[in-house]
Amino acid sequence: MFKAKIDSTVFRECIESLTAIVDEGKFRLTESGLKLRAVDPANVAMVSFELQRDAFDLFQFAVKESGSEAETEPESKKEIEIGMDFVKFLAILGIGGRDEVELELDENGQKLFTRMGSLAYTISLLDPSSLRKEPKVPELEFPVQVIIETEVFRRTIRAAERIGDHIVLGVDGEVFYMETEGEMDKLRLGLRKDQLILLTPGTVHSLYSLDFIAAMSKGMSHVENITLNLGKDYPLRLDFEVAEGKGKVSYLLAPRIENE
Amino acid sequence: MFKAKIDSTVFRECIESLTAIVDEGKFRLTESGLKLRAVDPANVAMVSFELQRDAFDLFQFAVKESGSEAETEPESKKEIEIGMDFVKFLAILGIGGRDEVELELDENGQKLFTRMGSLAYTISLLDPSSLRKEPKVPELEFPVQVIIETEVFRRTIRAAERIGDHIVLGVDGEVFYMETEGEMDKLRLGLRKDQLILLTPGTVHSLYSLDFIAAMSKGMSHVENITLNLGKDYPLRLDFEVAEGKGKVSYLLAPRIENE
């Protein structure tokens, strides 16, 4: 049993942060809220998502007693998996306007009733077993952390896309930089510590595919600040909060090898 | 002889209500104003349009004395038919801005002079005999009437288009509903009597093609309320006023047979 109410803008922003990486995926519903972990089809980027139950205006959750059958899997007792087409769901949420979203899972867990004001949607869910397995999050240690205004980051990514296919994110002493080279032109954003919200000084840089960073930057359009966790030729972990801090999104992106 | 002046916004909304159904058609000009009745090319939807002479700031109309010839058709004495490409005319009106529209028919009824401020257009008219005949309006009696805010209706139609191809409009007791089912998902808008401007309680519903209703809903973008006249497996007649009540538009749409 799952029944919930949530602010439509908040919920739309959550789903938007997922569609930046994946079209569909499995939510894991538990007593404490909603979780998701998924990789993009090319296995290059990953999204980890978490929304606490107190981000909801109403959150009712219970797992059916599955009787005394021997084959009962222990973890299924405490969580429900629901498979969703996030792209379609986002389109539906977009139409509902500003009305609060009410969600209700049907008894068999195959349909999600969604109500926004006088509009009611019944959405067929995807079979969780037909979806790709949840990825493991690798253990990573990032020597450097940068907190930057989302708008500055996004604008630079848009500019970089006109120049080249890859981008270097790096820290050089007390300067954070983003650098792209095309065949003809070169773009560099350099921000000193005082132009950032936070900077761990250091000397690191890694090269990433612009396509993926551009996709990610679409998932954070309503977020004020993002945290970049960086290393030397190392994955990027890009963190931000949603739902007034009651939700967390992390994107993880594998680095590209520089041809040097 | 026909000469008239009219507010450009009002006139644009009138023509827009026609282009929702037909690209071209015949206006019948008489002493009392402007009329049109036309069916869409697929013969599924019909538009009836009427604009009273007092919707105009100036309205001069006279039919030439055609002498004493024996073959004079009586009705031609009192009306002039003008064939128009409404889509092109709407584009021209859109460019003129907010200036009052002045219309003047040339002597042979083959051109329409249109003036908006310093801009003057001369539009070649279509030969009325080359256009499809005016349809007869079938006699219909509608057991149920619903008056609804246009914006609520239009938003639901937009949402429904993402789900399926058809839509049920119905009244169930004191609730008006719109319902669409796709292969996977289902959408339902339900509005109680107190959420509507008017509702005749009853039990009726009919299925309609969403394509046509979506087209219609483009013709009423500036209208506050629309009246839906409904029956059981019956045509829909959708009425609204234009020109501050001095004009009337009715769309008539044949129902689809439900596969049940």
Place this chain on the structure above:
Amino acid sequence: MFKAKIDSTVFRECIESLTAIVDEGKFRLTESGLKLRAVDPANVAMVSFELQRDAFDLFQFAVKESGSEAETEPESKKEIEIGMDFVKFLAILGIGGRDEVELELDENGQKLFTRMGSLAYTISLLDPSSLRKEPKVPELEFPVQVIIETEVFRRTIRAAERIGDHIVLGVDGEVFYMETEGEMDKLRLGLRKDQLILLTPGTVHSLYSLDFIAAMSKGMSHVENITLNLGKDYPLRLDFEVAEGKGKVSYLLAPRIENE
């Protein structure tokens, strides 16, 4: 050596006035500012552009002493030619936001460093010898001059494009007119002297290709007034100011022969 700073909005408008006619071209840098003259690929329209050094917030210019070599061309002493892809440059300027633009030519004149706030671009320049030669401006005398609000001119051009392929610009006594005839329809804008900023009375008219006038009208979107210099079956010279009068743009367009 060339180093300059300029308001980004002003500079964007300058480059926009060029891209209306050409995609790429040669700037001639001198002590007194920036100049360009270029024809469109079809050789029908020409743009002359001039931006005074005092339109810049900083303007440093010096030509390298090229030693005592015999083959030194005299004009190269006092000016530097730089070849640019204006379309790409405009895109880059568009991304920089409202920050002041800093320009700096590299020593070999092959790259232009462009800085806007924290963003730095390095743009490869085009080899000036690979670009078309600068056209000569024909000597012309225009009997008639009209100064008109840009918005009125542009709106009429947009309207005319829906009707036909050519447009007549003319003056008849104290009326300036623009007239387009299509197969079916005709459009005429007529403005009396008191509806214009300036009009030299006269009797002239010429026919021009709408494609080119429409392209030009995209280059003047931020300009309040434009000056039309007209004659009888004569080229059109369309002048306007940029950078608060510290820059000048002239478009020259060859007339079409009327089929009469």
